Amino acid sequence: HEQEAFVHALRRVELHVHIEGAMTPDLLFTIAKRNGYQMEHDLFDWSTTAEHGAETTATYKEYMDLNHFLNVYTKATEVLKTHRDFHDLGYEYMRKAHSNGVMHAEIFVDVQTYVDRGLEADDVVHGLEEGFSRGQEEFGISYLMLGCALRHLSPDQCVDGMEILRPYHEQGLIHGMGLCSMERGQPPSKFLPAFQRAKDIGFERFTAHAGEDGPASYVSEALDVLGVTRIDHGINGIKDQEVFERLRKEGTMVTLCPLSNIALNVIQHLGELPIRKMLDHDLKVSRRRPWWRVEHAHAQESSPMQFSINSDDPALFNSWITDNFIAIHKEHALSKADWIKISHDSIDGSWADQERKEEMR
Numbered sequence: 001h002e003q004e005a006f007v008h009a010l011r012r013v014e015l016h017v018h019i020e021g022a023m024t025p026d027l028l029f030t031i032a033k034r035n036g037y038q039m040e041h042d043l044f045d046w047s048t049t050a051e052h053g054a055e056t057t058a059t060y061k062e063y064m065d066l067n068h069f070l071n072v073y074t075k076a077t078e079v080l081k082t083h084r085d086f087h088d089l090g091y092e093y094m095r096k097a098h099s100n101g102v103m104h105a106e107i108f109v110d111v112q113t114y115v116d117r118g119l120e121a122d123d124v125v126h127g128l129e130e131g132f133s134r135g136q137e138e139f140g141i142s143y144l145m146l147g148c149a150l151r152h153l154s155p156d157q158c159v160d161g162m163e164i165l166r167p168y169h170e171q172g173l174i175h176g177m178g179l180c181s182m183e184r185g186q187p188p189s190k191f192l193p194a195f196q197r198a199k200d201i202g203f204e205r206f207t208a209h210a211g212e213d214g215p216a217s218y219v220s221e222a223l224d225v226l227g228v229t230r231i232d233h234g235i236n237g238i239k240d241q242e243v244f245e246r247l248r249k250e251g252t253m254v255t256l257c258p259l260s261n262i263a264l265n266v267i268q269h270l271g272e273l274p275i276r277k278m279l280d281h282d283l284k285v286s287r288r289r290p291w292w293r294v295e296h297a298h299a300q301e302s303s304p305m306q307f308s309i310n311s312d313d314p315a316l317f318n319s320w321i322t323d324n325f326i327a328i329h330k331e332h333a334l335s336k337a338d339w340i341k342i343s344h345d346s347i348d349g350s351w352a353d354q355e356r357k358e359e360m361r
């Protein structure tokens with residue numbers, strides 16, 4: 001258990017988290033109360049714990065799959081109305097991140113969802129910005145906000161979504177762009193116009209959720225057509241030998257969210273994630289060579305996969321980034337050296353500036 005204490009004590013970098021997915025039931029109830037908002041559907045399970053003086057706690061109900069989850073996620077965000085709501089959501093995430101040892105976070109926000117409901121984009125982005133920056137001052141956590149194209153909308157609507165973000169890119173508040181929401185049946189190329197518009201606006205950092213519940217070919221397409229340098233989830237890509245090799249060779253950062261994949265039935269067991277293979281040098285290269293060239297082959301021709309471990313929607317899955325680290329540690333029995341590699345790669349593969357990266361190393 002000394003090993004587990006080591007994993008617990010690590011300082012973490014979170015590269016894949018949606019702010020909407022970080023709204024705890026408690027925060028939702030607080031915001032609902034002050035906004036006089038009644039949730040239409042019952043999203044929660046209730047449990048009573050005798051040990052804490054018969055306290056009743058709510059957790060989000062279980063999900064069947066990604067699309068079912070996205071319905072609940074969208075429903076829950078309907079409670080959010082004001083600048084103050086977004087400030088609180090941002091600040092509460094930073095508090096949780098701090099208690100999870102996070103030193104840097106890159107956080108997706110679905111701005112278009114709120115604008116389509118009639119909220120002011122300024123309330124969303126400036127509210128979050130104030131909450132995050134308060135967290136940064138208090139806890140020393142650096143952060144970058146990332147926008148995203150939402151695949152449940154049409155390609156044209158996603159282009160409009162990029163225009164919503166233009167002023168915030170100019171204000172230096174939104175740093176990168178992702179491709180999120182439902183995946184199956186929505187090939188990345190369909191959203192090329194939105195990515196092109198984002199490039200015109202001046203965005204330079206691109207990522208895409210790919211191979212979560214879509215096929216391995218969507219991972220290749222996101223790299224080839226959209227020109228992303230990061231892949232979120234990528235599960236079906238890393239299960240495919242060819243795509244795995246490509247991700248490894250190109251040093252693409254893959255942001256794993258293991259407990260998200262379990263919660264959404266993307267995988268049935270954490271053992272399905274080829275963590276050992278992702279950490280090790282390519283053995284096939286060395287096996288084909290005479291024993292005296294093995295060292296050379298390792299050094300010259302193969303390097304491990306670049307990946308990070310993240311929470312995705314921690315409140316909605318009731319599992320935060322530390323839970324994800326511990327779950328992977330228990331399943332795959334990683335060494336200290338493995339964890340140090342993962343930590344360093346998460347820093348190097350982040351979009352923090354060089355000075356901040358050096359501070360974190």
Ligand code: ES4
Nearest residue numbers: 018180181182209312313
């Ligand atoms: C998401 Cl788990 C997941 N997948 C795709 N898009 C998302 N947005 C929020 N959570």
Ligand code: ZN
Nearest residue numbers: 016209232312
């Ligand atoms: Zn995600």
